[in-house]
Amino acid sequence: NGKVWAKPHAQRSLWVKKITGCKNIHLSTNLLLGDYPADFVRSVSCQVCDHLLADPVQSSCKHLFCRLCILKYIRALGTHCPACRQPCIPSDLVTPAKAFMVILHSLVIRCPAQDCDEHVRLEDYGAHTLSHQEGQSNDNYLPVNKGG
């Protein structure tokens, strides 16, 4: 139906967490180093989960989401953009412009791992977390997936 669907912000964050389940895998915008302007922080955030964009995709209305977040959102709530409610189907989603990806990847965050606090570029964060796993003691060792 064409009814406009809206919830207050506090409620929204509750049900979105249920849909995306990304609290423990995505990075909070609070980890960004540098006291960025509000609209800039928003521009590097997922319009579904509000975390820093992870594997971002762009809708035809030019809004950005983590790839998994928008797919889960569409499955749960329908084929519209969460930011502007224009039609949005998975096959419309594209990778954002390279010039934007360069900016996103160059952002520096404070590593949220306990006792780390290192400053890491977003593009290096995946490799950085591997270094944590290698440094773990044997009792909570998780084998690294080597692929294949």
Add this chain to the structure above:
Amino acid sequence: NGKVWAKPHAQRSLWVKKITGCKNIHLSTNLLLGDYPADFVRSVSCQVCDHLLADPVQSSCKHLFCRLCILKYIRALGTHCPACRQPCIPSDLVTPAKAFMVILHSLVIRCPAQDCDEHVRLEDYGAHTLSHQEGQSNDNYLPVNKGG
């Protein structure tokens, strides 16, 4: 008074142009090279005039404006932020974080001068426009202000 003041977007752009008078001195976001996401374009735009930020300043609510735009806005419409309506006085305005300024300055635009169309980094645009003045024919020559 505490009344919330709001106008439809079309009307807003009309009266804002009257207040700022910046149509012929600021750069349109349409000149940006690279098909940037909508929220990113917004994050490098003035929240008063919608042009690309010129000499940006940041309010305590972390919104961004051209320095002249927000000063003219406050004088005409009162000491509140045009984006979120929180209190905003000229002495609260600060330069945005350096990390943001680096991103802003690195953006590339298509020079809007007739018969130019060169691609110019925003930080080089001032120097670039001087090169246009030097190249002008004598009948419309404007002496460059050497200062002093």
